[in-house]
Amino acid sequence: MSLHDRSIAELAGSLARGEFSSVELTRHFLARIDSLNPALNALITVTADRALADAAVADQRRVAGESGPLLGIPLIHKDIFCTDGVRTSCGSRMLDNFVAPYDATVVGRLKSAGAVMLGKANMDEFAMGSSNETSFYGPVHNPWELDKVPGGSSGGSAAAVAARLAPLATGTDTGGSIRQPAALTGVTGIKPTYGRVSRYGMIAFASSLDQAGIFARTAADAAPVLAAIAGFDPRDSTCVDAPVPDYVQGLAAPLTGLRIGLVKEFLDGLEPRNGALIGAALDVFRELGAVTTTVSLPNLPLSVPTYYVVAPAECSSNLSRFDGVRFGYRCANPRDITDLYERSRGEGFGAEVKRRIMTGTYVLSAGYFDAYYLKAQKVRQLITDEFRAAFERVDLLLGPTTPTPAFAIGAKIDDPVTMYLNDIYTIGANLAGLPAVSAPCGFIDGLPMGVQLIGPHFAEGRLLNAVHRYQLATDWHRHAAPGCA
Amino acid sequence: MMQDWEVVIGLEIHAQLATRSKIFSGAATAYGAAPNTQACLVDLAYPGVLPVLNVEAVRMAVKFGVAIGARIAERSIFARKNYFYPDLPKGYQISQYEEPIVGRGSLEIWLDDGTAKRIGITRAHLEEDAGKSLHEGLADATGIDLNRAGTPLLEIVSEPDLRSAKHT
Numbered sequence: 001m002s003l004h005d006r007s008i009a010e011l012a013g014s015l016a017r018g019e020f021s022s023v024e025l026t027r028h029f030l031a032r033i034d035s036l037n038p039a040l041n042a043l044i045t046v047t048a049d050r051a052l053a054d055a056a057v058a059d060q061r062r063v064a065g066e067s068g069p070l071l072g073i074p075l076i077h078k079d080i081f082c083t084d085g086v087r088t089s090c091g092s093r094m095l096d097n098f099v100a101p102y103d104a105t106v107v108g109r110l111k112s113a114g115a116v117m118l119g120k121a122n123m124d125e126f127a128m129g130s131s132n133e134t135s136f137y138g139p140v141h142n143p144w145e146l147d148k149v150p151g152g153s154s155g156g157s158a159a160a161v162a163a164r165l166a167p168l169a170t171g172t173d174t175g176g177s178i179r180q181p182a183a184l185t186g187v188t189g190i191k192p193t194y195g196r197v198s199r200y201g202m203i204a205f206a207s208s209l210d211q212a213g214i215f216a217r218t219a220a221d222a223a224p225v226l227a228a229i230a231g232f233d234p235r236d237s238t239c240v241d242a243p244v245p246d247y248v249q250g251l252a253a254p255l256t257g258l259r260i261g262l263v264k265e266f267l268d269g270l271e272p273r274n275g276a277l278i279g280a281a282l283d284v285f286r287e288l289g290a291v292t293t294t295v296s297l298p299n300l301p302l303s304v305p306t307y308y309v310v311a312p313a314e315c316s317s318n319l320s321r322f323d324g325v326r327f328g329y330r331c332a333n334p335r336d337i338t339d340l341y342e343r344s345r346g347e348g349f350g351a352e353v354k355r356r357i358m359t360g361t362y363v364l365s366a367g368y369f370d371a372y373y374l375k376a377q378k379v380r381q382l383i384t385d386e387f388r389a390a391f392e393r394v395d396l397l398l399g400p401t402t403p404t405p406a407f408a409i410g411a412k413i414d415d416p417v418t419m420y421l422n423d424i425y426t427i428g429a430n431l432a433g434l435p436a437v438s439a440p441c442g443f444i445d446g447l448p449m450g451v452q453l454i455g456p457h458f459a460e461g462r463l464l465n466a467v468h469r470y471q472l473a474t475d476w477h478r479h480a481a482p483g484c485a
Numbered sequence: 486m487m488q489d490w491e492v493v494i495g496l497e498i499h500a501q502l503a504t505r506s507k508i509f510s511g512a513a514t515a516y517g518a519a520p521n522t523q524a525c526l527v528d529l530a531y532p533g534v535l536p537v538l539n540v541e542a543v544r545m546a547v548k549f550g551v552a553i554g555a556r557i558a559e560r561s562i563f564a565r566k567n568y569f570y571p572d573l574p575k576g577y578q579i580s581q582y583e584e585p586i587v588g589r590g591s592l593e594i595w596l597d598d599g600t601a602k603r604i605g606i607t608r609a610h611l612e613e614d615a616g617k618s619l620h621e622g623l624a625d626a627t628g629i630d631l632n633r634a635g636t637p638l639l640e641i642v643s644e645p646d647l648r649s650a651k652h653t
Contacts, residue, residue, distance in 0.1 A: 081533075088533075100531075100533070101526065102526060199535065200533065200534070201534075202533055203532045203533045204533070204535075235537060236535050320567060320569065320575060320576020321532070321576050323571075323576060325629070326529055326531075326574060
């Protein structure tokens, strides 16, 4: 079996036994990036020299007696995470020249665990998009069909793992930006509970929704990564000081008696082939011993309009710091301070970011705050309460991740409302701060689809356990995109 | 003319709290340092950084609240005041609007005639200071010094209870 088809546990085992070194493993993946990335555009920056140096350090650490599930394992970081000494663009012209002077907590923890960064993944500009088409660096191509989008905003991370350019990638999920691209590229993506993973060093989009997470081919691969990045960080006051369970240990538990609720609102109007895949996934969970029931969350259909008030409001404030004064893009020859602001921001930001800044500024403005932002926060609370009530009856909720498989590049980019509806099934978990995962569950027209599981707060272990048992019983996650085997 | 008018004064005081570090970062607050030598990544509003509240600033605000017999909020909210200005690195000031840390209280002052007068304090809230724009000695430019950015302030608002400049 090729190196890039092996699981994290297999790679770690081989490294431990000295079958190959981290430098050799890193060279293998760098070579794949060289040959496959030009067609995919999944990476904005490849840090080959640094990766080989870090791999050599990992090999030395192993010689010195260290071990660990990620020691010497290559990965790719979404370009939203600050990486010390490496350009951190956030997919924007605004930060094309920005070299971060520090590591995000997620980056630092993975570095400490010995993981080797191969490069920085392409993404929608400032994580605003569902197709990776808003990136300043151009669209990412879906490895399954190059004229299709990989989803977004973590489209580069998803495409990279799907094409086996790396066994792992980090991502962020504000409204579905891990789960939706995971589904559309046939990989496993987990968005942890809000507060489970530090947001320090992750460039803010919507602070009350943003959460760092992981792309991997399987839940078993994701488990040690989540264990490495989860846990309290004194530099993020919203990061919760709760013990981190042993996610790897918990993978194998039987699902006997696990109560899974099928979300009624997700099934209403679901495309029949999508519905059949979700039904089949549910059958697998039943065979594994789960007990299934239907659960209704009547206000869940309001998730998309609620999100598109809350998220733009927060982004309009968070992106104020990009003013051309201290870092990032500055317009040429500003006449005065107003000109500096207007042209730096006008030239530095792309259309989708500007649309959201304008929407957000409007809903926060005097006279409209109560009607839009405050009302959205009230609906958000109702949705959160409905999830809480549901989790008194069931252990996990199940539904589709996306309404359709990957669509063509260019098909929806001029119609923001249609684009926003891609996130109809994923946004609820963000509004309520819940952990959720998408796992491959089949194909429509040759393109991968995902099943989504949502858990109560801090139930990441239960989610990984359920997906792992599902992946032991199915082989959807084993399919490789054509040309990427 | 003054005889026809009653002097009514209310004060809004921005008191700097004598903490060693800033309200949301670990940078020093000492006075007189060279420009921009006491501004860390949080004060500079670098991408990805987050504020962490200085417990000492909270302790001092609470002390003030107790001294004026005010209700101390057990749940207090910080809010962003958004505006663009070159010495405001984040594009917003972190301040308090709803649920300030110190609620209604009062202060007694002694007048010249030996009687006591009670001055109502409406509220006091925590906020961060902005930086400084420098114009002196710069011909065609404005300098920015962010040493002050993030200095903890307690904004104390009084009732319009003062009736003379002597009362202030």
